[in-house]
Amino acid sequence: MTDDATASAIEFRSTMTVELVKHSASDADVVFAARVSTKGESSLDDVEADATGASGLINYLMRDRHGSPFEHNSMTFFVSAPIFVFREFMRHRIASYNEESGRYRELRPIFYVPGPDRRLVQQGKPGAYEFVEGTPEQFALVDSLVRQSCTQAYGAYQQMLAAGVAREVARVVLPVTTYSTMYVTMNARALMNFLSLRTKRDNSRNPSYPQREIELVADAMELEWAALMPLTHAAFEAHGRVAP
Secondary structure, rough: OOOOHHHHHHHEEOOEEEEEEEEEHHHHHHHHHHHHHHHHHHHHHHHHHOHHHHHHHHHHHHHHOHHHHHHOOOEEEEEEEHHHHHHHHOOOOOOEEEEEEOOOOOOOOOEEOOOOOOOOEEEEEOOEEEOOOOOOOHHHHHHHHHHHHHHHHHHHHHHHHHHOOOOHHHHHHHHEEEEEEEEEEEEEHHHHHHHHHHOOOOOOOOOOOOOOOHHHHHHHHHHHHHHHHHHHHHHHHHHOOOOO
């Protein structure tokens, strides 16, 4: 059972939060890391290289997939998203993650519910499918049942906590649509690998078909990265969005 107070505290969202909280990342980082191979310690003097020269070098590295110069930088993002998005995120083992813990804090009653622009119907078979718009009736059904299920689950969670059950036990009733938060830190090469798999673009050399919810997170991360490293991002785009 869920009392009125618990039900009124529950929040439903259909958006993701991505914030760049810390970074040490610029196109110049790629330039000096690459030029150490020919200039040694004096390569640091090239960090103020003209844009044309830097662009040409970065394009060469991207085209021929010389990847290590793209690793000498760092970006830390704060992400708030449903737990099922984080589970997909953590398949990428070339990043560092720290997520909030349901053992050590009471989880907040914030749940993801698909918005009206979320395509609901899958057509085709695995490896060759697409998602299309659902009917108003399907959307109403999804919206109603997600809200009902989450409200009931959070009521059970609160009931166990009130009875003195440990948080790490009580949380087992909560669905993966529950929002969590984490910090994720990665370099540009790792981010390009992530973006190549978690965004769908017409100019991708290797097409990807990500789940829409993680693509929303990836899109927001890409915008932040593109502002920090515009030459690197442009080269990534120009060469088919393939991680070097």
